[in-house]
Amino acid sequence: MRGARGTVVVLVVIALVAAGALAGVLATRGASPTLEQQVRDLTDRLDPDGPYRAPTPAERDAVVGAVTALLAAGSDGQVHRGVLEAAGFAVGTARSAAGVDYLVARSDPASQRSWGLIALPLDRPPRLLVEVPHPNADLATEEVGLAVLAARPDAVYLQAGAHRRASGERADVAHEEDSLFHALAVELSTRLGLPQLQLHGFAERADLDADVVLGGGPDDPAPPVVELADRLEAAGLQVCRAWAQRCSRLEGRTNVQGRAAARDGLPFAHVEMSAPVRRRPDRVAPVLAAFGA
Structure with a gap:
């Protein structure tokens, strides 16, 4: 009798363990991808030979209007989400590794409407625009x-949303004013007054001894850009200041977002980083994050 009871207990324990394991598997399968996972998945799928076309003016206006309306409403309103979905975006919410919730709209790199990814914070007004054009x-x-x-x-x-060399380099959004990226950058910076922090990377160059090349547009930079240069140097990084030095043609003066910001008198930081800096984002990110704060 005791042996039978012992067997029953063992079988119950095994069943409970199995049920717990199955629940864990199902929960993992049903879990929404994090913001970081979505960004990395999109980035990994980009190809220089991938498809891309610029949006029509009507498409640009519709998407920009939907994004600004979502930010103004501070919600994920279905009407505005529908506009983004009609433009080829997958739209949903995602949580970052830091525990912050975002509304994420992501285009399909296999489509000609490979226009990008934008993540909007859901529970707080935005104060900075972080841009990754390449x-x-x-x-x-x-x-x-x-x-x-x-x-x-x-x-x-x-x-x-596309590799910069796609479609004969028409997808290089840092130099194409007809891109959705440019339209969103200009609208969000002017309408909301958001400082733009635009991130680039450069390979090792014999004529450049710097960790970071920092530019502020075609003219003299706004004061927050100069302050950023000072903070980067205080963090032990060697900075080439594009407004005062020659920086191996990495100054970013032809960048169309920088030119637009200069016309409107808004802060724009064109940040070129060496490979070692990009491999250690934890070192540079806290300094960059203070831009415009």
Whole structure:
């Protein structure tokens, strides 16, 4: 009798353990991907030979209007989400590793409407615009962007949706004014007064001895850009100041977002980082995150 009872207890325990394991598997399968996972998945799928076309003016206006309305409402309103979905975006909420919830709209890299990814903080007004215009091409710039976002949960994250060399380099959003990336950057910076922190990367160069090349647009930079240079140097990074030095043609003076910001008198930081800096985003991100704060 005791032996039978012991067997029953063992079988119950085994059943409970199995049920717990199954529940864990099902929960994992049903879990929504984090913001970081979505950004990395998009970035990994980008290809220089991938499809891309610029949006029509009507498409640009519709998406920009929906994004600004969502930010103004502070919600994930179904009407505005529907506009983004009609433009080819997958729309949903995602939580970052820092525990912050975002509304995320992500285009399909296999589609010609490969226009980008934008993450809007859901529970706080935005104070900074973090931009990654050359994902995959400028390796690990998205990792720096995500690290900045972790330190500044009041930031909007904007990333290009195609490789910069796609469609004969028409997808290079840092130099094409007809891109959705440019339209969103200009609208969000002007309408909300958001400082723009744009992240780039450069390979080792014989004529440049710097960790970071920092520019502020085509003219003299806004004071927050100069302050950022000072903070980067205080953190032990060697900075080439594009407004005062020659920086191996990495000054970013032809960047169309920088030119637009200069016309409106808004802070714009063009941040070129060496490979060692990009491999250690935890070192540079807290300094970058203070931009415009």
